[in-house]
Amino acid sequence: MPSPGLGMTAAFMGFVLIVLLSTMAILTWFERKVLAKMQDRYGPTRTGPAGLLQPLADGIKLLAKEDVVPANADRYMFLFAPLITFATAFIAFAVIPFGLETVTVPIINQPLRFFIADVNIGLLFVLAVSSLGVYGIVLGGYASGNRYSLLGGLRAAAQVISYEVILGLSLIGPFLLVGSLRLTEITRWQQANVWLVVVQLPAFIIFLIAGIAETNRAPFDLPEAESELVGGFHTEYSGFRFSLFFLGEYVAMLVISAVASVVFLGGPAGPLLPGPIWLALKVAFFIFLYFWLRATLPRFRYDQLMGLAWKLLLPAVLLHIVVTALARLAAVEGWLRF
Amino acid sequence: MDWATIIFYLLAAVAVLTAAGVVFARNPVHSAFALVISFLNVAGIYVLLGAEFLAAVQVIVYTGAILVLFLFVIMLVRPEDLRELNTAPRVQTALAWLLGLALFAELGLVIATGVLTGARGPYPPEEVAAAGGNTQLIGRILYSEFLLPFEVASLVLLVAVVAAVILGLPDRFLTGERARGLSLSLGHPTGADRVLEAERRGVPAVDAPDLGEPGTIDTGRAPVGAGRGR
Incomplete structure (x- = not known):
């Protein structure tokens, strides 16, 4: 199997970036539509057919707005913070496999793989880069020079630290079964055996809960809780810097959805349709789940949030690791015949 | 110079500059953020050395967790309350300079004499590749040897x-x-x-007893909800 050159990988990288940027825009429309339907409203209808041009109108509006910097803000930190959240959100897609086959692109006759990099540390890379986005929120909250923003930033720090632990631990069960951190290996294992959601259901549920908390989405959106903190960490942000926070959150959601699809739902596996389409459908399901939860559940209280992580999810995920390890040992030692 | 060398110098230069920023920044939050960037660049150097696992752990543990907690604590404390941070005793400053210069001299000496290039370790790249990558190898060694x-x-x-x-x-x-x-x-x-x-x-x-108004109390500071819902 020929390996694609640097040029093809770079081209694919650009393609992924374009797809992500446009998906992000459509997601803002999709969220408003889903929420509206669930709340018995119409949602955006005026701009374009079914309001589809609404993201474009929003984008123009946000870019045209004044970029306000509060007088007692930590100026450069304030200007820089949204860029951290926005930029780091994309990096995780470097290791997501969109398909396992190598295809030959017609005309230029070059091989193309459906992933950017297949690194040995795979999922650890995703966990590492997704843990960086919180700096934008924490530093933005600090640099705003506003107490509500500071409280939002502090909440984000505590929340993300707590749920990152859970997120990482919930993936240990799948690691134990597959024996590799490579996302391509995890996908292949699932094609050879069974989707991990079947044998790792508790890990899947815990991963989803922790993933929603990690991306600061409802019902865990305490860093921006508008009923208590005005707007939380982004209270002082306006114009396109606000939109960078906003869009970074959407990309983080896409990352969690993509990881959940690849690790637990077989990634690009599926009948009839090509792999990347299946992956997109699975990601769309998780994104819909995010919106569904937002429309359904009220926000957690801060102590409930911390209690859930440390008193319920942590013991549960540790127990799950022990059970999985025992099952794996039983299989290796031949105590049980599957 | 090949690409790896150029990237190494880039990473190393940023790591050293931001490490200096940690010391020289007046604002502790800026110090912490400079440390974040320094650690990220060190992780990049680990990747260049073929230690991807170490790089990932460096980012997850240090930048992703410990430094977020650093920031958490620093943001709770107003820098003007930490007088010692800005005005260290003169002895301490002198001692810090002395020790720092000694360390710098030691490092310079080691690099200049080339003692740093020791014997080849027991795990050359070929062996790491044979074990299926350094994640697997580290796991195996950590849980046996x-x-x-x-x-x-x-x-x-x-x-x-x-x-x-x-x-x-x-x-x-x-x-x-x-x-x-x-x-x-x-x-x-x-x-x-x-x-x-x-x-x-x-x-x-x-x-x-209620002491009235101790001068240092900042009543305007909101109590921080550190997980105590009452």
């Missing part, structure tokens, strides 16, 4: 966890004088001042 140090380290961490739990116990689990002293947390904005003031006057903190 280095099992005892590994377990000892986890025991030490467990002690720290127990200590943290004791410090965080709610008042109702504590009796007597500890009741107020131990539960002092940043969640009580005036708690620390009151107890310190009481200690200075020789009054047990539990029965400390």
Whole structure:
């Protein structure tokens, strides 16, 4: 199997970036539509057919707005913070496999793989880069020079630290079964055996809960809780810097959805349709789940949030690791015949 | 110069510059953020050396967790309250310069004499590749050859966890004088001042009278919800 050159990988990288940027825009429309339907409203209808041009109108509006910097803000930190959240959100897609086959692109006759990099540390890379986005929120909250923003930033720090632990631990069960951190290996294992959601259901549920908390989405959106903190960490942000926070959150959601699809739902596996389409459908399901939860559940209280992580999810995920390890040992030692 | 060398110098230069920024920044939050960037660049150097696992762990543990907690604590404290941070005693400054220069000289000497390039380690790249990558190899070694140090380290961490739990116990689990002293947390904005003031006057903190207006209390600071919903 020929390996694609640097040029093809770079081209694919650009393609992924374009797809992500446009998906992000459509997601803002999709969220408003889903929420509206669930709340018995119409949602955006005026701009374009079914309001589809609404993201474009929003984008123009946000870019045209004044970029306000509060007088007692930590100026450069304030200007820089949204860029951290926005930029780091994309990096995780470097290791997501969109398909396992190598295809030959017609005309230029070059091989193309459906992933950017297949690194040995795979999922650890995703966990590492997704843990960086919180700096934008924490530093933005600090640099705003506003107490509500500071409280939002502090909440984000505590929340993300707590749920990152859970997120990482919930993936240990799948690691134990597959024996590799490579996302391509995890996908292949699932094609050879069974989707991990079947044998790792508790890990899947815990991963989803922790993933929603990690991306600061409802019902865990305490860093921006508008009923208590005005707007939380982004209270002082306006114009396109606000939109960078906003869009970074959407990309983080896409990352969690993509990881959940690849690790637990077989990634690009599926009948009839090509792999990347299946992956997109699975990601769309998780994104819909995010919106569904937002429309359904009220926000957690801060102590409930911390209690859930440390008193319920942590013991549960540790127990799950022990059970999985025992099952794996039983299989290796031949105590049980599957 | 090949690409790897150029990237190394880039990463190293940023790591050193930001490390200097950690020391020279006046604002502790800026210091912490400079440390974040420094650590990220060090992780990049690990990747260049073929130690991807170490790089990932460096980012997850140091930049992703420990430094976020650093920022958390720094943001709770206003820098003007930390007078010692800005005005260290002169002896300390002199000592710091002395030790720093000594370390710098040592490092310079080691690099200049080329002692740094030691013998080849027991795990050359070929062996790492044969074991299926350094994640697998580190796992295997850590749980066989280095099992005892590994377990000892986890025991030490467990002690720290127990200590943290004791410090965080709610008042109702504590009796007597500890009741107020131990539960002092940043969640009580005036708690620390009151107890310190009481200690200075020789009054047990539990029965400390309302001291009126101790000058350092910042009543405008919102109590930080550190997981105590009442």
